[in-house]
Amino acid sequence: MKIFDSHTHLNDEAFAGKTQEYIDRAAELDVDEMAIIGSNEEFNIEAIRLAQNYQPLHAVIGWHPEFAKEYNEEQLINQIKLPEVVAIGEIGLDYHWEEDPEPAIQKEILIKQLDVAQQYNMPVSIHCRDAFDDMYQILKNHDMSKSGIIMHSFNGDVKWLNKFLDLGLQISYSGVVSFKNAPEVQESAKNTPLDRLLVETDAPYLTPVPYRGHQNEPGYTRYVVDAIAKIKGVTPDEIAKHTFNNAKRVYNLS
Template sequence: MLFDTHVHLNADQFVEDREEVIERAKDAGIKYMNVVGFDRKTITLAMEIAEQYENIYASVGWHPVDAIDMTEKDLIWIEELTKHPKVVALGEMGLDYHWDKSPKEIQKQVFRKQIRLAKKLNMPIIIHNREATEDVLEILHDENATEIGGIMHCYSDSVDYVQTILDMNFYISLGGPVTFKNATMPKEVAKIVPLNRLLIETDAPYLAPHPNRGKRNEPAYVSLVAQKIAELRGISFEEVSKRTTENACEFFQIKSF
């Protein structure tokens, strides 16, 4: 039994065959999924999908790339959505310095606003970080995000930051890159993160794991991530599956596990 903690079933890439993708995931042993919304369109669809399927949940937040588009009205809307029983976290939120659509200062402002909302609601957060690690950690520290904790989604940064992240009450989630032949850092991270703070994800339709790299990713492939982590740690696939699913259910406060 597996939990894909970060998937975008609400992406355009799944419009034609979303039902089949979900069925393939079930057949592959993926019991739970968290669909992440990050703007008006994807948040709305994430909510619809979560309402339609028993073991699919939703997270709602605003992506840093689109930070310039977020209004105070959107923040109020997100707060209202958190009252829904299938909404389990705020995010994804954070900083992304790879793309230049939203200026860095606006990204930081939107990030801080969402952390403050999460603290007000006592909800955990999901962090998107691309080429902005020092600033992400600084803001999390400044805003005392330790109070609510969260997930470092699709972590592919240095092992040097791992202990700092753990000390801030965060989980580390690994995805497809841990299976890439030339991706050294995720493999090293997979070896050292305590099993009780480890999560797995696909980030589908992006970052498909080997041997599907370059193709559309889907939640069924999260088993490949678990298999690789088991291999790297020298433990069984069953142990990785069990522990990461328990961790996710605890993090998202899903009582059905």
């Protein structure tokens, strides 16, 4: 079995100085490759550094909506030309916290990064929290079919799932899919086609059962695979195979 953690944060200070240790721990749970996700200048640089120094890692860089006011397009364009960078992300909208930049600024910076992705034919990793309506309209107006879109840690119901599937998105599930109090997410996972499905940890956040309440780590993608397999009534090997191949495809990795 080979598993691809499509969205994790080994560039977070929670893992500082222990990168190889966590890569080795992940390998013991059959997690062989990972996309290291940026969110601002500091985390983008660290994602690239890790991808340059550790073969199983790939960098995804961009400006998270929390850091929209810091967006540097020249830097983004220069960095996505590096061979270790496989996508732009995580970018998106987050209306959950009042202290985040106002929606107008978030939408402006999201659209700018989508424009760069279109220009350079790069896939994108989308962060969307409490903003499905605006996100849907923006993505509907951007034809990303040639490059690809990942909806990271999808937490919507089947209605929203189908709307985003119609736009051609890949749907990624985190440890939330294993939570007893997330029946809508589980129903969405059940209805997500195998060829559009991805798995992730979003580590160090959203730790899946059976380690919920502890710090998450990339190896725990295995438990996301197990949870989805149970929901869909198939084997973990089948989920691992499809999600691994889907991640390689959307990130343009041979």
